[in-house]
Amino acid sequence: MMVFSLGILGISWFLPINHLLVSQPFACPYELQPLVDKMLQDLPSYANRVIQRNNNSSGKISDKFYILVAGKPDYNPLPLSMQQYFTKPDEQARQVFFTTIERHYDKNVVKISQSYYWLFLANSEDQWAMVQIYSQLGSTLPNLSPTPPQEISNGIMGQAVSLWLRDCRAGSLKIH
Secondary structure (H helix, E strand, O other), X not given: OOEEEEEEOOEEEEEEHHHOOOOOEOXXXXXXXXXXXXXXXXXXXXXXXXXXXXXHHHOOOOXXXXXXXXXXXXXXXXXHHHOOOOOOOOOOOEEEEEEEEEEEEEOOEEEEEEEEEEEEEEEEOOEEEEEEEEEEOOOOOOOOOOOOOEEOOOOHHHHHHHHHHHHHHHOOOEOO
């Protein structure tokens, strides 16, 4: 292991050289599972930037919350013929279910909740795009059920997924 010495104010710090190397670019995969695995790693930071941008543009901070983690992907599709309350997405769309853990700030109380997402992605010309996304928001109060599913393609998570896919297609993502 190579070491780089950095002297600041007469103090020497020794940093491993591999921490100074630039991250490798991430090529957007054609297969669904590697794409979603990488997206879920990055999605909390994308969603939190959307939240901050929305709060800054409105001039007020509404519900203070942050996405802590996204995970638990499930690739088993639900049969759509039984879903009378949803707009049926494109037949070529692939379904992915995932969850997030969120931290909410209510006055001096911090609450943790889990939310559930049903994402539809389509791949055309070797590029993935979001078709639709639905959510069921978890309650911050114990023993309460999640909300009914809502279409949120223009909401925070829908915007975060769209931005991440845009960056993936552009080749601007890095492997951490």
